Amino acid sequence: MKFLTKIANSIMEKYLPDPYIFVAILTIVVVLLGIGLTPSSPLDMVIYWGNGFWGLLQFTMQMVIVLTAGHVLANSPLFKKFLTAVASKIKTPGLAIMIVTFVSLVACWINWGFGLVIGAIFAKEIARHVKKVDYRLLIASAYSGFIIWHGGLAGSIPLSVATAGHPFEEIMGVIPTSDTIFTPYNLFIVVTILITLPFFNRWMMPKEEDAVEVDPALLQEEEQKFPPPENTFASRSERSYILTVFIGIIGVAYLVYHFATKGFSLDLNIVNTIFLILGIILHGTPQRFLAAAQNAIKTASGIVFQFPFYAGIMGMMTDSGLAEVFSKWFIAISNETTFYLFTFFSAGLVNFFVPSGGGQWAVQGPIMLEAARVMGADYAKTAMAIAWGDAWTNMIQPFWALPALAIAGLKAKDIMGFCVFVLVFTGIIISIGFLFL
Structure with a gap:
């Protein structure tokens, strides 16, 4: 295994381009596929691209906040002490790999935004x-935990179909989470990955002489320097704990209200609110909070300038009918036994071009649900097959790795050699879940 991962890492380092180059090439590929496989003209594809380009604007802002607010929280004095205390108990590389994998899996099962950053x-x-x-x-290993998110508590597809008024209610009705997230086949997949993936990642550890240790420069943090205090209203306000206390009270009161009235409901906005309010409280003064935020925002440039290109690709995939073409390929070779498995594979392929769970469900859901009706297949299991396919190929899709890479100070090519094997390993487990359970 060590030999194979060494080869994979070598290939990725030589040939995998920067994520921006990757999305630029992907854009060109989708344009050509749309022209070749659908009735769309070159002008049509350009129009579809432009119409979709800003389709992820709200989501882009949410991701910028989850990344920067998580970064601010992690660099607060109290949180840093906690992380340092936990990390200091880990003494060996093997244990480090396993603990990071397990923590990331659990966190991503609870909420994917929380898990990606933490x-x-x-x-x-x-x-x-x-x-x-x-x-x-x-x-x-930290990123590999993301594989589990769509089978967890914040999975966008199972939560969508469990909500009255969802887009496909007339076709499949309202499906409770007991028929999706908490089914035996889904729990088998989740638990099996949770138990085995930490050991698998440890198995991929390079030989000690081949290990690439962290560049000390990546661990250096800029020391926050503040101007000397002045006896002015502005200066006193910046150093005041009173504003922090009031904002903290308002934020905590809202979170208490939210959980009291809606239960344990964690969407991306609530995760961002938790990160932001805790960051404000734990930094103490507005001055320290703003300095930490200014430092954190530097890590978000990849998201800001790359997500619109993925939105453009989604627009082309949807409006040209290319996603439908891909899905129908897999439907054509499916039968009653293999339908869920090929639905999972088709979702994994579409995810390369539509790397958003909600977006992919909107594009692929009607096609696969109609196929499920014709074959007499279960709608809920069909939805979960799409959900797991969406999560699966994230392991080799740089879109979702950007937040983790920004925090770590690495490039996609640094981790993708390992992620290829995570893709293969988890793909076997997920396939068993849909084929035999």
């Missing part, structure tokens, strides 16, 4: 304390 931050803190651990594999 896993990477925790891995980076462990790198400060554990010598000889391969930093690339450590961050890849």
Whole structure:
């Protein structure tokens, strides 16, 4: 295994381009496929691209906030002490890889936004304390936990179909989470990955002489320097704890109200609210909070300038009918036994071009649900097959790795060699879940 991962990492380092180059090439590929496989003209594809380009604007802002607010929270004095205390208990590279994988899996099962940020931050803190651990594999392990998100509590597809008034209610009705997230086949997949993936990631550890330790420069943090206090209203306000107390009270009161009235409902906006309010409280003064935020925002440039290109690709995939073409390929070779498996595979393919769970469900859902009706297949299981396919190929799709890479200070090519094997390993487990359970 060590030999195979070494080869894979070598190939990725030589040939995998920067994520922006990747999305630019992907854009060109989708344009050509749309022209070749659908009735769309070159002008049509350009129009579809332009119409969709800003389709993820709200989501882009949400991701910028989850990344920067998580970064601010992690760099607050109290949270840093907590992470340092936990990380200092881990003494060996093997244990570091397993703990990071497990923590990331659990966090992503609870909420994917929470897990993406916390896993990477925790891995980076462990790198400060554990010598000889391969930093690339450590961050890849943190990202590998993301594989589990769509089978968890914040899965967008199972939560969507459990909500009255969802777009496909007339076709499939309202499907409770007991028929999706908490079914035996889904729990089998989740639990099996939760137990085995930490050991699998440890198995991929390079030999000690091949391990790439963290560059000390990536662990250095800019010391916050503040101008000397002045006896002015502006200066006193910046250093005042009173504003922090009032904002903290308002934020905590709203969160209490939210959970009291809606139960344990964690969407991306609530995760962002938790991160933001805790960051404000734990930094104490507005001055310290704003300084941490200014430092954190530097990590978000990849998201800001790349997500619109993925939105353009989604627009082309949807409006040209290319996603429908891909889905029908797999439907054509399916039967009653293999339908869910090929639905999973088709969703994995479409996810390369539509890397958004909600977006993919909107594009692929009607096609696969109609196929399920014709074949007499279960609608809920069909939805979960799309959900797992969406999560599966995220392992080799740089779109979702950008937040973790920004925190870690690495490039996609640094971790994707390991992620290829995570894709294969988890793909076997997920396939067994849909084929035999």
